[in-house]
Amino acid sequence: MTREHLIKPVLDHHYPTIQYGKGVFLYDDQGKAYIDASSGAVTAGIGHGVQEIIDAMLEQAGKVSFVYRSQFTSEPAEKLAKKLSDLAPGQDYWAFFVNSGSEATETAMKIAIQHWQEKGRQGKNKVISRRMSYHGITMGALSMSGHVLRRRRFIPLLEDFPVVVPPYCYRCPLNKTFPDCKLACADDMETAIKRIGAEHIAAFIAEPIIGAAGGAIVPPEGYYKRIKEICDRNEILFIADEVMTGIARTGAMFGMQHYGVEPDLIALGKGMSAGYTPMAAALVKDHVMEPILKGSKSIMSGHTYSANPQSAAVSLAVLAYIEEHQLVRAAELKGSYLLGQMRQMADQIEIVGDVRGQGLLLAMEFVSNRTNKLPFPSELGITSRIIEKSFQKGLLVYPASGAVEGVGDAIIVAPPFVITEEEMDQLVRILDESIREVMAQVTR
Ligand code: PLP
Secondary structure, three states, rough: OOOOOOOOOOOOOOOOOEEEEEOEEEEEEOOOOEEEEEEOHOOOOEEEHHHHHHHHHHHHHHHHHOOOOOOOOOOHHHHHHHHHHHHHOOOOOEEEOOOOOOHHHHHHHHHHHHHHHOOOOOOOEEEEEEEEOOOOOHHHHHHOOOHHHHHHHHHHHHHOOOOOOOOOHHHOOOOOOOOOOOOOHHHHHHHHHHHHOHHHEEEEEEEOOOOOOOOOOOOOOOOHHHHHHHHHHOOOEEEEEEEOOOOOOOOOHHHHHHHHHOOOOOEOOOOOOOOOOEEEEEEHHHHHHHHHHHOOOOOOEEEEEEOHHHHHHHHHHHHHHHHHHOOHHHHHHHHHHHHHHHHHHHHHHOOOOEEEEEEOOEEEEOEEEEEOOOOOOOHHHHHHHHHHHHHHOOOEEEEEOOOEEOOOOOOOOOOOOOHHHHHHHHHHHHHHHHHHEEEEEEEH
């Protein structure tokens, strides 16, 4: 047997080789088709093999693929920065381009800290995040992440940033019920600020809808308005981590647009280039840039591939494709159809505790008992079993578990926005079968 060289996520697991993709389907070298109902890692929003993106890629490659950002700028990078500013909630943003969502959140964190430094407020350098969150795998991003499984190995190296409770109504961490709770989860921020002192806090970071750390957890009405009000009153910048929710995924171009809140900084990634090339960004509002423009006039961060013209051209083509094919609206309409179908299916399956989400960022949470919402013992690995079973049947769904000890066995269903009704029905049929088969195994 020949030895392997590529480090894959699980080293003793067999990963099929994908030969090509078209629309919502991926095809492996054995001829097996997979419905990509997770858009990979909630990334391939416009589907696979889109000719317009390939054309844009070739066109830019024919001009220039790389220029170093400390020497030159490029037309695609300039255009993309302007386009994102026009689309983002409240407009008037600057863009700092990076290559991954982790770099985007970490850059946003650094810019927030630099903002306060340039104002002479050196002590404001902590970032508050939520206990159930994922902001990336690099050390800074992981420091801001409340994802137990991903943090565990590196805890001694991570910043001990403060955390507040998530707006997780299905299992309220404060044992309250909306609306009687009067948004106590948002007020937990106020308590944390009083404890730490606003003079030590640069920013608060949150995913508009919690993704991998919980499974499409939609906040209760009024939550972000309250959060933003608390942030503003305490001079704390609000970073919206839109790496998963951004660029049409939730049926709005930006997730935060559902809540009528304008963040001070936004992290983008994944859907920005829909998987065609690595591309991500930290968007920064004018007022955050102001002291930097007056002060050092430079952001202390950056990567060799930042603002890469090749990726910027791809990202522009992805945004044009989304607009031309009205995919924001498609995500909204198809999302409500799919959510309805998933709920109808789940009604008949006892181990589905909750079906939730917005647009085409949907999830199902599994429980061993619906009434008391008792989770399955983690050794059972219910999420992995369902994902594996679906995979065998040619359906790809995404895990959202392991973020918080003892809760949240969930899968994310987030297909490309170009999925058809027939494909959604096929998706639900396979998922139904897979869950039932796993249920028969674990409740035997
Ligand atoms: N932020 C959120 C909300 C994410 O979902 C992810 C990835 O799943 C990241 C940040 C990190 O992005 P990347 O994996 O591109 O580094």
